[in-house]
Amino acid sequence: MSSPDPYPFLKGHGTENDFVLLPDPDGTVHGDLDPARVRALCDRRAGIGGDGVLRVVRTAAVTDGRGQDAEWFMDYRNADGSVSEMCGNGVRVFGRHLALSGMVDPSGPVPVATRAGVKVLTFAGGAADGEITVDMGTPKVLETTEVSLAGHTWPALHVDMGNPHAVAFLHDGAELGDLGEVLAPPTHDPAVYPDGVNVELVVRRGEAHVAMRVHERGSGETRSCGTGACAVMVATALADGAPRDTEYRVDLPGGTLRITWTAGDRVLMSGPALVVAEGVTRL
Numbered sequence: 001m002s003s004p005d006p007y008p009f010l011k012g013h014g015t016e017n018d019f020v021l022l023p024d025p026d027g028t029v030h031g032d033l034d035p036a037r038v039r040a041l042c043d044r045r046a047g048i049g050g051d052g053v054l055r056v057v058r059t060a061a062v063t064d065g066r067g068q069d070a071e072w073f074m075d076y077r078n079a080d081g082s083v084s085e086m087c088g089n090g091v092r093v094f095g096r097h098l099a100l101s102g103m104v105d106p107s108g109p110v111p112v113a114t115r116a117g118v119k120v121l122t123f124a125g126g127a128a129d130g131e132i133t134v135d136m137g138t139p140k141v142l143e144t145t146e147v148s149l150a151g152h153t154w155p156a157l158h159v160d161m162g163n164p165h166a167v168a169f170l171h172d173g174a175e176l177g178d179l180g181e182v183l184a185p186p187t188h189d190p191a192v193y194p195d196g197v198n199v200e201l202v203v204r205r206g207e208a209h210v211a212m213r214v215h216e217r218g219s220g221e222t223r224s225c226g227t228g229a230c231a232v233m234v235a236t237a238l239a240d241g242a243p244r245d246t247e248y249r250v251d252l253p254g255g256t257l258r259i260t261w262t263a264g265d266r267v268l269m270s271g272p273a274l275v276v277a278e279g280v281t282r283l
């Protein structure tokens, strides 16, 4: 797929969960983003490469953003072109781009509209540096189910962070590396997850400290998933009987996120968010 007219893009990542950003402030450049174009952009050999695409568009220009009190809407797509409600690393990278390009003031809270409602970002440093914290809202803890992968089956907790997650703890003594170099696609109960699921596999590292791998719906195994890390934190805190406001450290292949489930029933996630390149593409 190629476009006769080059158009601008940026590349960014949060703990190596990487994205192609497409500036489209008034919704006039990309309109209804074609799944084939998303796949072409995310292709790691023939395209720019990414786990997903973040279209940067004003809320007023998209029907999905209707009624949300935020100037900017994160139009998130998985690498296979499918739409998701939310992306926790993506929204922080989205905020970094807005701040770097002067479209928001990072000295105060920055609301961003998503398909899972408005998420508020707080910048620890200036526009260009420091961690970004996102208020991910209230998690929904649902039923216990099962997931299977590479000949193993585990009980899993269904946690909804605006998008669906299955959190499974590996059996005692098992390590994340035992699951192979690349995670095979997991199987899940389609009655529990009719629209597919993101699957997190977790081991404990210490007090309030876990490590995980993730197989994302629509993107395969990624090096990090923000909503997934939040789902893992919630499942672990429940299993631990941890008091609210305990900060957990969640290690992922691409880095570390710090996550707190507050007494006010909100999940706050902090971590790095970078824009690493910008240019034009004909894809």
Ligand SMILES: N[C@@H](CCC[C@H](N)C(=O)O)C(=O)O
Pocket (backbone or CB within 6 Å): 017, 052, 078, 083, 084, 085, 086, 087, 088, 089, 090, 163, 164, 198, 216, 217, 218, 219, 222, 224, 225, 226, 227, 228
């Ligand atoms: N990597 C993201 C989650 C992206 C969406 C997910 N694959 C889905 O389909 O729900 C994150 O950082 O949260």
